[in-house]
Amino acid sequence: MASRFVISILFCSMIITASAQFKNTKNLPFTWKTDTLQHSVNLSEIQIVLPKGSFKSLDYPTFVGRSEGLQQFFAKEPVIVIEIGGLAKAYPLNILTIHEIANDTLSSVPILVTYCPLCNSGIVFNRVLKYQGKKRILEFEPSGMLRNSDMVMLDRTTETLWQQLTGTAIVGTYDSAQLDILPSLIISVSEFFTRYPNGKILSKKTGFAQAEKMYGHNPYTNYDTKTTPLQQFFKSDKVDKRLPAMERIVDIEYRGDYKIYPYKSVAKKGVINDTFNTKKVVLFYKPGTVSILDKNDITNSKEVGTVTVFNAVINNKALVFKAKKGAFIDDETHSKWDITGYCYEGPFKGKQLQIEPHGNHFAFAWLAFHPESEIYVEK
Structure with a gap:
């Protein structure tokens, strides 16, 4: 009995200490079971914004086909698309603005689809964590916390906290572990x-x-028309001055x-053929897709277009592209x-360029986590 009492006191002490160290201006109760003694x-730096459980993740949701999908959704609204084993799914970013996370499977692969509207950051991860020689299938939800204005996720097994933009565990049992993009x-x-x-x-x-x-509605009305992110989550003096804070970028x-x-550099050229650390890549831009922020x-929102990134090598040959009359x-x-990246006409018909793992973000958010990044300069 005495030992249980001591353990209970120590656990409560840990929670009180952790709550005091997190930025918690609303004085919300600390109900997370995260092991805060382990952190990188x-x-x-972590701000508690909402109580745990405020955002409802989508867990193994229902899907519809083309006919019903075109009736339910605006043709120009953006979706995050993933294809595995010949099967493809699309997740509208507007719905993810409300839920931020979807736990799902595709071709038997456990996937984690994420979107942080404050950073305009959409990334898909594998939910299979390889950690200390073992594989674990995790499920995630938004934690109610932010760091550098970016969503902090938690896994339901250990309530370890994970940075959405990087897929890295930052506090808890799996501290410093990395999800595969x-x-x-x-x-x-x-x-x-x-x-x-x-x-x-x-x-x-x-x-x-x-x-x-x-x-179909945007809870962050006019957010991407601002010159800076929301000050309560990211102070303007922290913004990297090399790019406008709300500039859309891909990494x-x-x-x-x-x-x-x-985005503006890719949009200006239509195509960018580039070499990065000896890797040949190509970026395509197409107008039409609207902002959901x-x-x-959102049907009245401005067009921002689409940027996609691929490995430019196919059949051991590096290709060079140009944009012409809506085609690449x-x-x-x-x-x-x-x-x-799909070839629909010509000698390469039926071939698919390999998608280069990348994310779409606002510049301020990406550079807050990776200030060392090289920035493409128009030639």
Whole structure:
């Protein structure tokens, strides 16, 4: 009995200490069971914004096909797309604005689809964690916390805290563990069904009645028209001055180094052929896709377009591309490719460029976590 009492006192003491170290301006009760003695970041960098459980993740949700999907969703709204084993799924970013996380499977692979609207950061991870020689399948939910304005996730097994933008565990049992990023694309609904006519899109019938009323509307009205992020989550004096804070960028990683490409640079050229650390990559831009962080009714939102990133090598040959009349054409064979990296006409017809793992973000958020990144400069 005495030993249990001592353990209880120590546990309560740990919670009180952790609560004091986190930034908790609302004085919310600390109900997380995270092992805060293990951490690789300063706990004061983490801000408690909402009580645990405030965001309802989507767990193994329902999907619909092309016909119903085109009726449910605006053709130009963005979706995060993942294809594994010939099967493709699309997750509308507007729905993820409300839920932020979807735990799902695709071709028997456990996947974690994430979107942080404050950072405009959409990334897909493998939910299988390889840790200390063992594999564990985890499920996640938003923790109610932020760091550098980016969502902090928690796994339901240990309530370890994970940084969404990097996929790294920052506090808890799995501290410093890393989730594997899965290649994905952010394209429009119409582009998804053009490329994947048999693909499935997340249904608006998620089972959350209040949330269902919000789909199609943006709770962060005019957010991406601002010049700085929300000050209560990211102070303007912390913004990296090399790029406008709310500039949209995509990132690539190779051999531990990072490079980012501003949307405006890709949009200006239509195609960027580049070499990064000896890797040949190509970026495509296509207009049409709208922002989901502009107007309240996303059908009235401004167009920001789509940027996708691929390995430019196919059949051991590095291709060079140009944009022409809505298509992407390689100089070598004059084959035509679409925004998803699929060749639909020419000698390479039926071939698919390998998607380069990348994310879409606001510049301020990416550079807060990776200030060492090389920034593409227009030539």
